[in-house]
Amino acid sequence: MSGKPVLYYFYGRGKMESIRWLLAAAGVEFDEVYVSTREQYEKMIKDGDLMFHQLPLVEMDGMKLVQTKAILTYIAEKHNLLGKDLKERVIIEMYTEGIRDLMTMIMSMPFLPQEQQEKHLNNIQNKSTGCYLPVYEKALANGQFLVGNQMSCADVLLLEGLLMLEERLPSILRNFPKLQAFQGRMKAIPNISKFLQPGSQRKSPPDEKYVKTVKEVLSHIFS
The missing domain is CATH 1.20.1050.10 (Glutathione S-transferase Yfyf (Class Pi); Chain A, domain 2)
Known part of the structure; x- marks a missing residue:
C-alpha cells in the first residue's frame, strides 16, 4: 500500500463515513479496502488487526487504529481541528x-x-x-x-x-x-466542496445491498 491512510470498512457510510469526512476536510488522500464477506472479517480478527473484533479499522502512521472516537480524535489532533487549548x-x-x-x-x-x-x-x-x-x-x-x-x-x-x-x-x-x-x-x-462532488469517496445513503452485507459479515450480532 501507499503512504496514504487505508480505511477498512463496508462499501457504505456507517461509522467510517465521519472518518472519511474528517480526512477529506483536512485535505488528506486515503485508500479504502472494502469488507464484503464473513471470511475477510474473520481473517482480520485472526491476524490481530481488530483489537475488539470491531470495524472500522484505519491504518495510518504505522498504526492500526480502531474505535471511531479514538480515530477521529487522532486525525483531528494531527490536523489542527481540535481547537487552540x-x-x-x-x-x-x-x-x-x-x-x-x-x-x-x-x-x-x-x-x-x-x-x-x-x-x-x-x-x-x-x-x-x-x-x-x-x-x-x-x-x-x-x-x-x-x-x-x-x-x-x-x-x-x-x-x-x-x-x-x-x-x-x-x-x-x-x-x-x-x-x-x-x-x-x-x-x-474547497476541500469539503471537492468531497461533495460526484465521484468522490463520499458514500451514498445505505441501500438494501449495504444492509445485507453488514448483516452477513456481522452475523453474530444480527443472529
Missing part, C-alpha cells in the same frame, strides 16, 4: 459527541424492521428539533464556527449530520437560519 477542545468534543449520537440514530434506521422505521424517523425529528439543533443554532449565534474562529472536527461532523438529516427530513432546518447559513459556508470550503 484544552478548554476549546473539551467543548469541541462535546459538540462532536452530540452530533455523533444523532447520526447513530439515523444510521440505525435501515436495520430496523420496516414497520418500525416511521416511528423511529418521527423520534429522530422530535429529538433533532427539540434538543440537538437548538444547541448548534445557539452555538453559531456569535461566529462562523461552533468554537473559536477556525474550523474544528465538530464543524465537519455537524455538516455531515445536517446533510444526513435533510436526506430523511428535507425541511428539518427551516426554523434554524444560522444552521442553514453555516451549511452554506461549510460547503464552500
